Amino acid sequence: xxxxxxxxxxxxxxxxxxxxxxxxxxxxxxxxxxxxxxxxxxxxxxxxxxxxxxxxxxxxxxxxxxxxxxxxxxxxxxxxxxxxxxxxxxxxxxxxxxxxxxxxxxxxxxxxxxxxxxxxxxxxxxxxxxxxxxxxxxxxxxxxxxxxxxxxxxxxxxxxxxxxxxxxxxxxxxxxxxxxxxxxxxxxxxxxxxxxxxxxxxxxxxxxxxxxxxxxxxxxxxxxxxxxxxxxxxxxxxxxxxxxxxxxxxxxxxxxxxxxxxxxxxxxxxxxxxxxxxxxxxxxxxxxxxxxxxxxxxxxxxxxxxxxxxxxxxxxxxxxxxxxxxxxxxxxxxxxxxxxxxxxxxxxxxxxxxxxxxxxxxxxxxx
Amino acid sequence: xxxxxxxxxxxxxxxxxxxxxxxxxxxxxxxxxxxxxxxxxxxxxxxxxxxxxxxxxxxxxxxxxxxxxxxxxxxxxxxxxxxxxxxxxxxxxxxxxxxxxxxxxxxxxxxxxxxxxxxxxxxxx
Numbered sequence: 001x002x003x004x005x006x007x008x009x010x011x012x013x014x015x016x017x018x019x020x021x022x023x024x025x026x027x028x029x030x031x032x033x034x035x036x037x038x039x040x041x042x043x044x045x046x047x048x049x050x051x052x053x054x055x056x057x058x059x060x061x062x063x064x065x066x067x068x069x070x071x072x073x074x075x076x077x078x079x080x081x082x083x084x085x086x087x088x089x090x091x092x093x094x095x096x097x098x099x100x101x102x103x104x105x106x107x108x109x110x111x112x113x114x115x116x117x118x119x120x121x122x123x124x125x126x127x128x129x130x131x132x133x134x135x136x137x138x139x140x141x142x143x144x145x146x147x148x149x150x151x152x153x154x155x156x157x158x159x160x161x162x163x164x165x166x167x168x169x170x171x172x173x174x175x176x177x178x179x180x181x182x183x184x185x186x187x188x189x190x191x192x193x194x195x196x197x198x199x200x201x202x203x204x205x206x207x208x209x210x211x212x213x214x215x216x217x218x219x220x221x222x223x224x225x226x227x228x229x230x231x232x233x234x235x236x237x238x239x240x241x242x243x244x245x246x247x248x249x250x251x252x253x254x255x256x257x258x259x260x261x262x263x264x265x266x267x268x269x270x271x272x273x274x275x276x277x278x279x280x281x282x283x284x285x286x287x288x289x290x291x292x293x294x295x296x297x298x299x300x301x302x303x304x305x306x307x308x309x310x311x312x313x314x315x316x317x318x319x320x321x322x323x324x325x326x327x328x329x330x331x332x333x334x335x336x337x338x339x340x341x342x343x344x345x346x347x348x349x350x351x352x353x354x355x356x357x358x359x360x361x362x363x364x365x366x367x
Numbered sequence: 368x369x370x371x372x373x374x375x376x377x378x379x380x381x382x383x384x385x386x387x388x389x390x391x392x393x394x395x396x397x398x399x400x401x402x403x404x405x406x407x408x409x410x411x412x413x414x415x416x417x418x419x420x421x422x423x424x425x426x427x428x429x430x431x432x433x434x435x436x437x438x439x440x441x442x443x444x445x446x447x448x449x450x451x452x453x454x455x456x457x458x459x460x461x462x463x464x465x466x467x468x469x470x471x472x473x474x475x476x477x478x479x480x481x482x483x484x485x486x487x488x489x490x491x492x
Contacts, residue, residue, distance in 0.1 A: 022402070038428040039403045230402065230429045296450075298406055298426055320405045320428055327406075349408075349424070 010055035011147050011205040012212060019226055027120030027245075029056040032228040041231035042322045045194050049153035049219050050227035051212065054193075054200070058122025059146050060129065063112040064137035071113050073270055074129050075105055076254060076263040082107035087174050087189060091262050092117075092125055093272030097253040097279060101125050102244055102262075104191060106176055114187070116148075116200075118244045132271060147208030151215060152198030152235075154365075155222035160199055162218040163211075164188065168199070182207075182214045193232060195239025195363055237328065238321045238363035240290060246301060246316045247288055247330055255279055256332070258288045286313065286332045290360035291344060293327035295353040299346035305331045306345045306352055312337060315346060324362045333357070368395060368487075370461055374477055375486035376437045381461065384477045389438060392465040393425065393456065396490045401427040404456045407449040409466060415441045418476055423466065425456065438476045440469035 007030035016023065021032035032053065034041060044050045062070055071079040077090035084107055092100040101124070104116040117125045126141045133139060151160050157168045166179035166188055176189035187202040203211055216224060233243070242248050247257055254263040255276060263276055293299060299318040306312055318329025333344070340359050345352035373381040379397035383390045398404060406426040416422050421433045422442075445467050448455055455464040471477070481489060 022400075033429065034402055037403050042428075234428060296406075297408070298431075300431060322428070 008056070010053055011208045012053045012055060015209050015212060016053065016226075021226070021228060024229070026056070026229055029119055031056060032226070034228040034230045035226045038228070038230035038234060039322050041225050041227040042234050044223060044225040045153045045196055045227060045231065045235055046323050047154070048222045049151060049155035049159050049198075049224045050194075050231065051215055051219070051224060052150040052152065052227050052232055053147075053212070054150050054232075055147045055205075055208065056119035057148050058117040058119060058125065058141070058143040059148075059202070060115045060117060060122070060126055061112065061140045061142050062115065062129070062137055063140075064135070065111060066135035067111050067113055067137045070129070070133055070135045070137040070139070071105060071115075072268065073135070074132055075103065075115075076270055076272060076276075077105065078264040078267050079105055079107065079113065080267070084109050085175055085177060087176055087191060089262055091248075091254050091259065091272075092128060093254070093263070093270075093276075094250065095271060095275060097255075097272040097275030098250050099244065099248040099252060099254075099257075100128050100250070102242060102248055102259075106187075106189065121244060145205070146202045147205050147211075148200055148202050149208070149212060149215065150192055150194075150198060150200045151219075152192045152194040152227075153196050155219065155224070156196070156198040159215060159219035159222060159224060160188070160201070163214055171199075173197075182211050184211060186211075193241055194235035195241070195361065196235070196365055233317075234319060234322055237317050237319060237330070238323055238361065240330065240361040243317060253279060253284075255284050256286055256288065284335055287335050287338050288316065288330055289333055289338045289342075289357045290362060291329050291331055291346070291355045292358050292362075293329075293346065293353060293355045295355070297346070297348040297351070297353040298327045299329045299331070299348065299353070299355060304347040305333065306347060307333075307337055307343070309345075309352070312344065318346075321362050326362075328358075328362050330360075369483040371483050373461070373483060374437070374480035375483065375489075376435070376480055377489065378435045378437075379490075380434065380437045382437045382477055382480060383465075384438075384471065384474065387471050387474060388443065388468060389440070389471055389477065390465045390468050391437060393434065393460055394486070395460050398457050398460045401425060401430070401432060403428045404453045407453045407456065407466070409445045409449070410442050412442050412444060415472075418473075434466065436469075437480060438469065439472035441472070442467050443470055444468040
């Protein structure tokens with residue numbers, strides 16, 4: 001037996017420890033799961049503003065005369081529709097139509113795309129894209145070259161605006177701008193994983209700690225809090241945002257995961273398109289739905305879901321929804337048993353507990 | 368912080384024995400490690416279990432943790448406060464948020480558990 005690989009650290013690791021964060025192994029990364037408490041951090045983001053270190057996320061850059069051709073080949077959404085400064089959510093798929101990863105594609109220019117990918121998938125994604133690169137384009141893994149800080153919540157704009165001359169109000173949802181934050185070059189994207197308004201700010205590693213600290217000061221009047229992966233998970237679950245390894249993985253397709261809109265089957269060819277067309281023609285047999293617990297108990301990731309005592313599916317993510325005030329979750333069910341109101345049972349430690357299918361997202365912010 | 372008259376386990380439970388009955392809970396350290404507690408699952412009065420058997424679970428926002436019985440016994444009473452207010456476990460784990468009271472099968476089991484001083488050394492190291 002060899003020793004497990006040492007945990008990877010973000011440039012803000014020491015800072016988290018000084019702040020008293022509880023650290024956990026998250027897919028091989030030593031990450032803060034919470035600082036003051038998951039519920040408090042969750043509510044801070046819904047009501048004011050929270051700060052997340054998401055530097056473990058990967059960044060891949062595709063550039064060159066045929067950068068767009070490569071992106072369109074490997075990414076299921078329609079990158080040709082993006083304008084410079086615009087981003088979209090997409091899937092990186094296998095020929096089977098199942099997920100290599102879910103990604104955020106940012107169009108920097110006609111010849112450069114900046115792709116944000118999941119932390120523990122970044123090497124796999126890089127290799128996948130390189131293996132399919134038959135274009136005049138180069139792929140670079142910039143994972144170690146960026147600190148990514150998410151500023152999320154209704155006071156995110158007011159907080160971040162204090163530190164930048166870039167007019168944040170002019171950046172629309174899923175758009176980004178290159179500018180400066182606290183004097184350091186920064187890519188500022190109006191994106192997030194919480195269901196709130198907010199920004200994801202990409203800066204050089206050497207600037208990370210200083211910018212985090214300046215954001216903390218800028219957000220003080222609003223009650224800004226450092227937030228860990230625990231709150232990130234409850235927030236994204238309420239907003240029904242997928243997490244790789246849970247709602248999506250190498251055995252599930254965008255059609256099954258309720259992400260058909262990310263796979264543009266009517267444009268030209270891309271990896272996985274043929275399989276998705278065939279699946280669409282056949283019809284999917286299972287689909288991702290939201291549920292809420294009726295009986296006492298919490299349906300957790302991996303728990304079996306039954307209908308009338310028979311196995312029907314499984315929970316992909318589940319837990320308390322601090323803002324919705326219910327125990328909620330996502331699960332796969334047969335398509336003909338997936339309508340809102342469908343009664344299900346979640347096996348909680350081998351005891352069936354009553355639950356029902358509900359409309360999603362569980363939480364949607366007022367626009 | 369850790370009452371001197373309680374006994375403690377490596378699984379972070381405490382036992383307060385008085386004659387043939389004992390009150391059982393989880394330690395301050397345990398609740399602090401778990402974080403915000405949102406659900407507590409406990410047995411019914413009359414249930415019996417052996418030492419080190421799982422008798423319930425505590426769920427925080429992020430995870431479920433089993434609770435192991437520090438002693439063998441029969442459940443006499445369950446703390447009803449926790450079904451409505453599981454968060455009390457974060458506030459007063461050594462007091463109002465006790466979990467169950469049991470009739471001890473073997474009172475001698477209690478003496479073999481850790482003292483408050485030993486437990487603090489255990490979690491400190």
